């Protein structure tokens with residue numbers, strides 16, 4: 744959703760805000776947590792909690808991200824985009840270590856005792872999950888594939 748606050752800023756004020764958020768975030772993208780190089784990377788400022796979820800249209804609710812990260816999150820709020828990014832990093836690291844896809848167990852292990860309220864259930868070979876703890880009550884689905892040989896669910 745468009746921000747009245749951001750569209751009221753001049754180009755210079757917008758760059759200043761970008762720089763300020765970038766400093767607060769230790770020069771890292773809010774979503775992927777990789778470094779942002781302000782000279783090289785195109786960035787976006789976005790609401791951490793979407794206005795649709797009653798986030799404030801104010802500086803405290805803004806974060807700076809790579810433009811590409813922000814575009815790929817679609818309408819999810821930034822915290823969820825971050826979690827999804829973490830899931831895909833877990834997937835990548837497990838794949839790099841074992842040559843296999845991350846199993847549900849790998850992912851859930853990483854999440855047990857984590858700060859995220861990651862609620863999930865398994866229904867009809869689908870993982871249903873939501874992040875109501877961070878203010879998003881949407882249910883997300885991910886298909887689960889059962890490996891016929893190992894019966895490992897991924």
Ligand SMILES: [Zn+2]
Nearest residue numbers: 772775809812
């Ligand atoms: Zn990023």
